[in-house]
Amino acid sequence: MGSNLIDALFIFMLACFIGFEVIRHVSPLLHTPLMSLTNALDAIAVVGAIVLVGERKSWFATVLGVIAIVAATSNVVGGFFITDRMLKMFKSSRPTKP
Amino acid sequence: MNELAGSQYLIEVIYLIASALFILSLKWMSSPATARHGIWAGEIGMVLAIAGTLLHHGIVDWKWIIIALVLGSGIGIPLGMVQMTAVPQRTALSHAFGALCVTLVGTAEFYLRTPNVPKFMMSVLSMEVILGSLTFTGSLMAAGKLQEILPQRPITYKGQNLVNLGLLGIAVAAAVYLVLHPEARQLFPIMVAIPLVFGVFMVIPIGGADMPTVISLLNSYAGLSAAAMGFVLQNKLLIIAGALDGSSGLILSVIMSKAMNRSFTNVLFGAFGQMQPAAAGGQEARPVHSATAEEAAAILAAANKVVIVPGYGMAVAQAQHKVRELYDILTKKGVEVRFAIHPVAGRMPGHMNVLLAEADIPYDRLVEMDEINGDFPQTDVALVIGANDVTNPAARSDASSPIYGMPILDVDKAHTVMVIKRSMSPGFAGIDNPLYYLDNTLMLFGDAKQFVGAIVRELSGGH
Numbered sequence: 001m002g003s004n005l006i007d008a009l010f011i012f013m014l015a016c017f018i019g020f021e022v023i024r025h026v027s028p029l030l031h032t033p034l035m036s037l038t039n040a041l042d043a044i045a046v047v048g049a050i051v052l053v054g055e056r057k058s059w060f061a062t063v064l065g066v067i068a069i070v071a072a073t074s075n076v077v078g079g080f081f082i083t084d085r086m087l088k089m090f091k092s093s094r095p096t097k098p
Numbered sequence: 099m100n101e102l103a104g105s106q107y108l109i110e111v112i113y114l115i116a117s118a119l120f121i122l123s124l125k126w127m128s129s130p131a132t133a134r135h136g137i138w139a140g141e142i143g144m145v146l147a148i149a150g151t152l153l154h155h156g157i158v159d160w161k162w163i164i165i166a167l168v169l170g171s172g173i174g175i176p177l178g179m180v181q182m183t184a185v186p187q188r189t190a191l192s193h194a195f196g197a198l199c200v201t202l203v204g205t206a207e208f209y210l211r212t213p214n215v216p217k218f219m220m221s222v223l224s225m226e227v228i229l230g231s232l233t234f235t236g237s238l239m240a241a242g243k244l245q246e247i248l249p250q251r252p253i254t255y256k257g258q259n260l261v262n263l264g265l266l267g268i269a270v271a272a273a274v275y276l277v278l279h280p281e282a283r284q285l286f287p288i289m290v291a292i293p294l295v296f297g298v299f300m301v302i303p304i305g306g307a308d309m310p311t312v313i314s315l316l317n318s319y320a321g322l323s324a325a326a327m328g329f330v331l332q333n334k335l336l337i338i339a340g341a342l343d344g345s346s347g348l349i350l351s352v353i354m355s356k357a358m359n360r361s362f363t364n365v366l367f368g369a370f371g372q373m374q375p376a377a378a379g380g381q382e383a384r385p386v387h388s389a390t391a392e393e394a395a396a397i398l399a400a401a402n403k404v405v406i407v408p409g410y411g412m413a414v415a416q417a418q419h420k421v422r423e424l425y426d427i428l429t430k431k432g433v434e435v436r437f438a439i440h441p442v443a444g445r446m447p448g449h450m451n452v453l454l455a456e457a458d459i460p461y462d463r464l465v466e467m468d469e470i471n472g473d474f475p476q477t478d479v480a481l482v483i484g485a486n487d488v489t490n491p492a493a494r495s496d497a498s499s500p501i502y503g504m505p506i507l508d509v510d511k512a513h514t515v516m517v518i519k520r521s522m523s524p525g526f527a528g529i530d531n532p533l534y535y536l537d538n539t540l541m542l543f544g545d546a547k548q549f550v551g552a553i554v555r556e557l558s559g560g561h
Contacts, residue, residue, distance in 0.1 A: 005218055008329055008337055015325075015338040018121060019345030025128045028441065028466050031350060031448025032185060034127050035317055039192045041120050041140055042343040045324045046170075047151040048203045048331050053166065054157030061206040062159075066166045068202040071195040073170025074177060076144055079192060081178025082185065084137050086452050089182075090130040093460030 033086045040079025046072035105153045112150030113335040119143030120339055124346070130461050147335060182456045183413055186445040187244035190313055193320045194237035200323045201230035205290060207330055213281030219330060220280050224273035226326035228293045233319040235297030240312055243301070244445060250306035258303055265296045306445075307487075311354040313446045318347025350447045357441035357467075359493075359504035386522070389540040391549060394516055395556030397540075401478035401514075404428060405470065407438045407507055408450055411484020415546035418457035421483065423554045425459055431557070436463050438470045438480075438507050440488040471508050480512035482533075483546050486519075490531045501529060515539040518549050 026034050049068035052061055119139045126136030152163075180188045204227040208215070215223070242248035269292040272285050304312050325340025327333075355361060389397075398404060406425070412418065428435050437459065443450035451464050474480060482489050485507075492499040493506045509515050510533055517534060519541060533539055542549055 004332060005329075008332065008334070011334050012325060012329075012337050012341050015341035016345050019124075019342040020349065022121065022124045022128075022342075023346045023349045026124070027129055028353075028439075028448060029130060029451045029461055029464060030127055030133055031353075032189075032446055032452045033133065033448070034124075034346065035189055035313070035350065035447065036185070036192070037123065037127060037136065037140060038317070038321070038343040038346045039189065039196060040144070041123065041339050042196050042321055042324050043199070044116075044120075044144065044147055044336060044339045045196065045199050045203065045327055047147055048327055048333060048336060049166075049199060050148070050151050050163055051154050051156065051331075052203055052206055053162050054152075054154065054159055056159040057210055061210055062162060064202040064206040066162050068199040069163065069166035070170040070173065071202075072199040073167050074174035075192045075195050075199075077171045077174025078177035078188070079174075080137060080141055080144075081175065082180070082188065084134070085178070086182070086185075086455070087130070087133045087137065089452070089455040089458075090133070090461045091455070091458065092130070092462050094462060 029090070030087075033083045036079050036083045036086070040076055040083065043072040043075035043079065046076065105155050109150045109153055110334075112146050113333070116143040116147040116150070117335050117338045119146070120335075120342060124342060182452050184245070185452065186309065186313060186449060187241045189446060190237045190241035190244060190316065193313070193316045194234050194241065196320045197230045197233035197237060197323060200320075200327050201227055201234060201290065203327060204230060204330065205286070208286055209283070211280075212283050212286075215280035217277050220277040221273075222326045222329040224276060224289060226323050226330060227290055228269050228273060229319050229323035229326065230293075231290050232293035232297035232300065233316050233323060235294045236301045236312075237297075237316050237320075239298055239301035240304075240309065240316060243304075243306065244309060252303045252305040254303045258299070262296060262299050265292055265299065269293050269296065307442075308358070308360075309445050310442050310447050310449070311351055311358065311360070314347050314350035314354050316347070318344050318351060321345070321347055353441055354447060357505060359501070384535045386534050386541050387537075387539060389516070389542055391542070391552035392556050394540065394542055395553045397514060397516070398424075398428060398433070398479055398481070398553065399431060399557060401433055403473075403477045404433055404435045404479045404481060405438050405474065405477045405509075405512065406435065407440075407480060407482045407485050407489060407509055408443060408454065409440075409483065409485025409488065410444055410450075411486070412546050413444065413450075413453050413484070415484060417483060417547040417550055418453055418459075420547050420550040420554060421454075422457040422459050424550055424557075425463070427554055427557045436465050436470065438467065438509075439464050440467050440485070440507055443485065443488065467505060467507055474508045474511040477512040479514045479516060480509040482509060482515065482517040483550065484518070486531055487529060489517075489533055490529065492529070492532055496532075499529065509533065510536055510539075513538065516542055518542045518544065518546050520545065 049065045053065035120143050123136040123140035126132040243250050272289040321340050321343025325337050328336030328340055425435050439450050489507050489509045491510045493501045493504045
């Protein structure tokens with residue numbers, strides 16, 4: 001338990017640094033799609049809800065879990081979908097067009 | 099490592115791969131050329147992670163999982179199809195959904211585990227639930243303001259900050275008590291309910307102009323609450339995804355606050371729209387120069403370098419496509435046209451770029467503020483469409499102005515400035531703009547869409 005906790009803190013710390021480094025290099029052009037993408041990725045919280053519902057430990061947990069899955073899945077699907085739509089619109093004037 | 103069942107190892111390996119894909123996904127967002135790979139990476143990681151989770155040995159009930167996944171997808175698809183002008187409210191809504199998921203799972207976990215909740219577990223669980231629930235209502239409020247269901251004006255009252263801090267204080271006190279006495283289950287609903295109220299109160303005093311900062315901040319909270327959930331569930335993938343989202347939101351909020359010359363605390367506790375309309379009465383009717391579409395077209399046609407400065411007013415007038423036509427016709431005439439994008443143009447970070455990209459304006463023509471500001475002295479015409487405060491030279495020179503110190507686009511340094519504006523009434527923040535009275539400024543009075551359309555007609559008919 002104790003060592004797991006320390007491991008988790010290390011992972012969190014490293015992920016924050018990676019996050020800062022990676023996001024810092026994202027072009028401001030793409031900040032809106034970036035936010036919708038991170039939103040979709042963040043909806044990975046759905047895995048926690050899936051286990052909660054699947055283990056069927058109490059009806060209370062199942063009800064909350066089902067709502068949680070619905071909310072998170074809508075973020076996954078909607079988030080990737082709209083990010084893709086936005087990125088498709090970004091075209092350069094250089095390559096194909098005369 | 100503890101003894102893991104075979105399937106458990108497999109799940110951990112799948113999560114490891116998904117984590118790498120998530121990081122790559124964000125890395126590829128660094129440029130529009132690779133950004134779409136980023137979506138693939140993210141999607142593959144997501145599908146892998148969800149499929150892997152279904153291998154979890156404890157799962158006995160599939161029916162509700164499948165029903166919920168299908169239902170969620172059904173809601174997600176229309177949410178992915180909204181118009182580009184509605185992306186900010188959609189984003190706020192998705193922050194609310196993400197936070198809802200985290201809060202509900204946290205609540206369920208508490209009632210399953212109490213009274214045997216170790217202190218550290220209870221601390222992160224409290225953080226998860228408090229951040230989650232305040233993000234839930236805060237984001238709903240932000241979405242309501244952006245959708246204009248709720249008034250965009252900041253609503254303030256005396257002692258507001260005290261009330262808000264007091265509420266947060268009670269929630270934190272409840273959390274501390276629960277950490278020490280995790281069997282006090284009757285306290286848990288308080289710890290959920292109070293941040294829900296706090297979320298509403300937190301966004302009420304924030305005006306429309308500050309929305310980009312607020313959305314970014316809520317994004318960060320949503321990420322951190324998900325990371326806290328990862329600690330509770332001992333799920334490393336969730337910790338990583340939450341940390342990535344949290345740091346992304348934090349970076350964007352810092353960029354947004356800098357662009358508004360405000361500190362975080364100022365955004366949260368300042369209620370910008372509440373500012374006194376700058377030194378009222380100081381400006382009596384000063385003369386301005388105005389021009390017709392015909393004159394504006396002639397000046398544009400004679401220019402070598404034109405910089406268009408779009409603001410949210412352009413999007414409100416739905417003038418993007420007319421602006422694209424103007425860009426096309428000027429480019430055809432050999433005029434170099436670029437767009438100057440202020441970081442807070444639009445209602446969320448980067449929003450203006452999306453709106454212009456939607457109108458088929460090539461992204462390499464969209465230039466950030468810091469990059470283009472040095473070029474204004476060599477610019478023949480700066481055409482301001484629906485932007486106001488971000489072009490206000492008082493931010494540079496007038497220490498008494500409420501926006502003093504805010505970084506602006508130096509359009510006043512261009513040889514000629516043209517401003518399309520409905521009338522001389524001051525902008526959203528109620529601050530007068532000295533730009534309009536300069537000798538090299540021409541005011542083009544009218545609706546942005548119609549006026550740009552008239553210029554385009556002049557340019558195409560004339561030659």
